[in-house]
Amino acid sequence: MNKEVTGTLPFCVEKLRQNAVIAYPTEAVFGLGCDPDDENAVMRLLALKQRPVEKGLILIAADYQQLEPYVSDRELSVEQRERMFARWPGPVTWVLPATPQTPRWLTGRFDSLAVRVSDHPGVQALCRAFGKPLVSTSANLTGLPPCRTVDEVLQQFGADFPVMKGETGGRDNPSEIRDVISGELIRQG
Template sequence: MNQSTSTIAPSVIQAANSLKAGQLLAYPTESVWGIGCDPYNEAAVQRILAIKQRPEEKGMIVVTDSADRIAPLLASLDNAQRESILKSWQTDSDNVDLEYQQAHTWLLPVPQTIATTIPSWITGQHQTVAVRVIAHPLVRKLCEQLVSAHNPFGLLVSTSCNLSGQSPASTFSEAYIYFGEQISYLQAETLGYTLPSQIRDAKTGSVIR
């Protein structure tokens, strides 16, 4: 493999700049590699959907760096619901027994008061948005760099880094074999979680995946 250094972001800031410029970025998550983009850039999202052969109606998972950042998305939940979500994200970040850890993504209802701040190509046909406060420290820094008037919640699209029907990349090398110089890369290791992220409904607590 003779990857071009031009496709490897040398810093989090430059990775963020590539996302802001509409590029796709592969990066490590808790368990496998993800591929993402600026969720507010429809053309970039459509490129990911095309790569994944994924219908827009399904919606997309997004990650951010802090629960406080997305407080408006948690506001419509009751205390018990919020507590479950915040506890799961805190557990994800405690980094204890990483081999048995599992990241938690939650389907959060989108209040009408902020509905226009979450693009329809992210929610798909749903009235919820799939969100995770990511435990990976490097990707947290990346999300922090994405915060702006354009992206107030510091959101980053996060879908598994693979071609349709193939296994998700678990290393940089595997990600590069899939996509080569078509996209950019933030090179680092995953956190080593062996279980895929769990998706749950914030209102009911039921496990979707």
């Protein structure tokens, strides 16, 4: 296939619709992502990362509306919503109560789900074109540093791995993670 076509937004959206795992640039590093509603795609992503399903995953989205089917918004107070929206879109991941319908392959052993509305233009375009959020975890094989360039993704995952061309947002650290209910810092950003 033509290498110029492989890194484009339409190519990556088509791969997602075919239940593939892709890599794409985020605020700090490249992420690995797939359709959150496809258990087989999520299991392939977890196998690539050698990550146990019990740990749960992050969903990344273009806007909060894309996340609403997965989170129990009615459990949030006005103050908790305001605290969350004050930091979005941006590099802050919030842990919210999950709906009972949210698949366990996303929540792991938890009754909550980590979610982020990204301000990265590539993530925004990808989620809008795909029409829903993506699973998002750092693009790296176990024991190796997260990929920060397209070339690093191809070195770690192979020359034919679907990767959206683009630049990361230039941040040094992955997203901060906070619990929306308590405000507690889970991971420093």
